[in-house]
Amino acid sequence: xxxxxxxxxxxxxxxxxxxxxGCRKKQEAVDTWAQIESRGTIIIGLDDTFxxxxxxxxxxxxxxxxxxxxxxxxxxxxxxxxxQPIDWNLKEQELNSGNIDLIWNGYTITEERLEKVNFTxxxxxxxxxxxxxxxxxxxxxxxxxxxxVATQNSSSSLEALEKAGVIPSFKDGDIILFDxxxxxxxxxxxxxxxxxxxxxxxxxxxxxxxGEEKYKVLDEDFGDxxxxxxxxxxxxxxxxxxxxALDEMKEDGTARKISEAWFGEDIVK
Numbered sequence: 001x002x003x004x005x006x007x008x009x010x011x012x013x014x015x016x017x018x019x020x021x022g023c024r025k026k027q028e029a030v031d032t033w034a035q036i037e038s039r040g041t042i043i044i045g046l047d048d049t050f051x052x053x054x055x056x057x058x059x060x061x062x063x064x065x066x067x068x069x070x071x072x073x074x075x076x077x078x079x080x081x082x083x084q085p086i087d088w089n090l091k092e093q094e095l096n097s098g099n100i101d102l103i104w105n106g107y108t109i110t111e112e113r114l115e116k117v118n119f120t121x122x123x124x125x126x127x128x129x130x131x132x133x134x135x136x137x138x139x140x141x142x143x144x145x146x147x148x149v150a151t152q153n154s155s156s157s158l159e160a161l162e163k164a165g166v167i168p169s170f171k172d173g174d175i176i177l178f179d180x181x182x183x184x185x186x187x188x189x190x191x192x193x194x195x196x197x198x199x200x201x202x203x204x205x206x207x208x209x210x211g212e213e214k215y216k217v218l219d220e221d222f223g224d225x226x227x228x229x230x231x232x233x234x235x236x237x238x239x240x241x242x243x244x245a246l247d248e249m250k251e252d253g254t255a256r257k258i259s260e261a262w263f264g265e266d267i268v269k
Contacts, residue, residue, distance in 0.1 A: 033237035045100035103230030108156035122226035
C-alpha cells in the first residue's frame with residue numbers, strides 16, 4: 001500500500017513539474033519590441049543565394065529586391081538593419097530561438113509555416129513552376145513521371161510537391177534535394193537532373209541572367225502562393241509596425257520604384 005502511494009506521489013510530482021515548466025515557457029514568450037528598439041538594430045535572416053530577393057553580387061555585396069525593400073521599411077521604424085545569412089533548413093528555429101528577428105527572403109506563406117511563425121500581409125504573388133532545359137521532351141506535369149526532379153530542401157516548392165502527391169511518381173520514387181536553388185540549376189545545366197520545381201520569381205530572374213534560350217518554363221505549375229515576412233508569434237508590435245511601414249511604402253510609391261528597379265514593373269500587391 002505504501003509503495004502504491006509512493007508511486008502515485010511520484011506521478012503527481014512529474015505532472016506538476018510538466019505543468020509548471022509549460023507555464024514558465026509561456027511566460028517567457030514575450031513581445032521583444034522594447035529589446036529591439038533599445039538595441040537599435042533588427043536582424044534579418046536570409047538565404048544569400050536566392051536571386052533576385054537576397055543574394056551577393058559579383059563584388060560580394062548583398063543586394064536584391066527584398067534587401068532593398070527591407071532597408072527602407074526598417075529605416076521607417078527608426079532602426080538599423082543587419083542581414084544574417086542562415087541555413088534555410090533551420091530558418092524557423094533561428095527565428096524562434098532569437099538568433100534573428102525576421103525571415104525576409106522570398107518567404108512563402110504556407111499552412112505549415114503558419115503553425116510556427118506569424119506573417120505580415122502578403123506583398124508579392126508567386127507560383128511554383130517547372131523548369132527544364134530548352135531541348136527537353138518534358139512539356140507537362142505528367143511528363144515528370146519516372147524523371148529525375150529536383151528542388152530546394154525545406155522550400156515551399158517541396159511543400160507544393162508533397163501536397164500534390166507526385167513525388168512517388170518521380171524516378172526511384174523520390175526527389176533530389178539541394179541546400180540552394182543555385183545548386184539545383186547547376187545540376188539541371190549539367191543534365192544530372194531532368195527538371196526542377198522552383199519559385200517563379202527566382203527562376204525567371206535566374207534564367208534571364210543565364211540565357212533564356214537555354215531553358216523552358218512549362219505552362220503547367222504546382223500552384224499559386226504569396227510571399228510574406230516571418231515574425232515571431234509573440235512579436236505583435238513588430239508585426240503591426242512592419243505592416244504599417246509596408247502600407248506607407250505602397251501608398252507613397254516607394255515599393256513601386258523598388259519593384260520597377262528589379263523587375264521592370266510594379267508587381268507589389
